[in-house]
Amino acid sequence: MKLGLLILCCLIPATGTFGQSVVDNPLGDPSNPLVALDEASAALMGEGAEGRSRLLNILLMLTVLTLVPSVLLMCTCFTRVVIILGLLRQAIGTQGLPPGQVLTGLALFLSLYAMAPTLERVWSDGVQPFVSDEQPDYRVAWTNCERPMRDFMFAQIDATGGWSALYALLEHRGMDLTDPTIVAYDDVPTLTLVPAFMLSELRAAFIVGFKIALPFLVIDLVVSSILISMGMMMLPPVLVSLPFKLLLFVLVDGWTLLSVGILGQVADPLSSMIGGFG
Template sequence: MNPLGLSQQLTEAGGTGGLSAPMQIALFLGGMAFLTSALVTLTAFTRIVIVLSFIRRALSTQEIPPTPVLLGLSLFLTLFVMGPTFEQVEKHAIGPYMNKELSAEKACVEAWTQLRKFMIRQTRASDLKLFMEMARLDPVEGPDDIPARVMIPAFVTSELKTAFIMGFCIYVPFLLIDLVVSVILMSLGMMMMPPVIISTPLKLLLFVLVDGWPLLLKSLSSSFQ
């Protein structure tokens, strides 16, 4: 199955060499737009960016770190996590295609095969079963027989579920700090003072003392192994 939807006619024409310049530009721009969607749905980016967003909300620091910083960190951590997979894609698909050993269609199939190996390791069997039933497909013999239209949404669903579980585990300790501060302020009769004024510095102090960022990034990277 060709997950990128490249036409057989394009392959038979030997890539884009037989197309006019405007058509080649249109295909290039379309491919760039597809890469954005592929980054979110076919890689570790979704889990990473959601967990990092949870930690910012748990710390009650509003826009600190700034959104561009979180997105940039998520992107490069995704490249770190996906490094072995991308190396296999380059070895089995991109390299042979650039050397004209594979056609465009076969290169896309090889690239999808390597991505699917990563995705299947991170996808829950229950999510795969759900989308197989929704698609009204018969049970398959192995992962190689799972169609992309089932594999991709099942993978994204599993990533969302895992990200929210990790976010909950991160949120609970900081929530306890908010509760303790609120109780102390009420017992002192300082009900008009917003608890966040006291709890935010305490949460930042706790996060720094436990070396939060390295610990968080290490846990995120390890969650994909």
């Protein structure tokens, strides 16, 4: 009994010491995750207007990154390029070759190559001044980024002759177009310009796709006629015409020819007419 009381008396001070070490863990201890979170928040927020500006820049950059895929599809020549490449694959008749990922990647980099001057203007006029706090107003930064993209879209609409789609959308909004020459480019809202641009890109892509499909259609017709005249009606013409179509495409260096042709169709926004509709 006395031995048990002696052991209990020895354990009581040790327990108090351990409890005190846990309770007295200082708030500033780096091992405390709450302190680490507090310090991270303070680093982001900073002090005063400078910290709020830094946090706002981060939020805006994250928002822009989420909108990049939509901008890529709607405001660049990516739509035209990927549709032309898809129609080429259908015309040759190779089914899943080249794979969709390959065509999408090729369309992406061709679009970036064609859009390089416009994207450089977007960066130098809008993004860089805003990030470096030369122009902290995000509304001005948005306008500076929007202007090069609008110039590009107007240039493509003018080059592809897609004014009819833009006129139809403007008339649907109630704008008087009895004399289109008095309507300035700045009078066209961006929300109207973007769908008009996409419609003009679809029109241009299908026109190019039709021109690409014609030679391969001729090969299919010739092969079908020969097979019918030979009485080989049970043999699918695609099996015979596919090697000839591939041979024709390789002999004319089709990939290079098509890529250069697509890039040549993209109009330079700096040389487009800025003013009223012509």
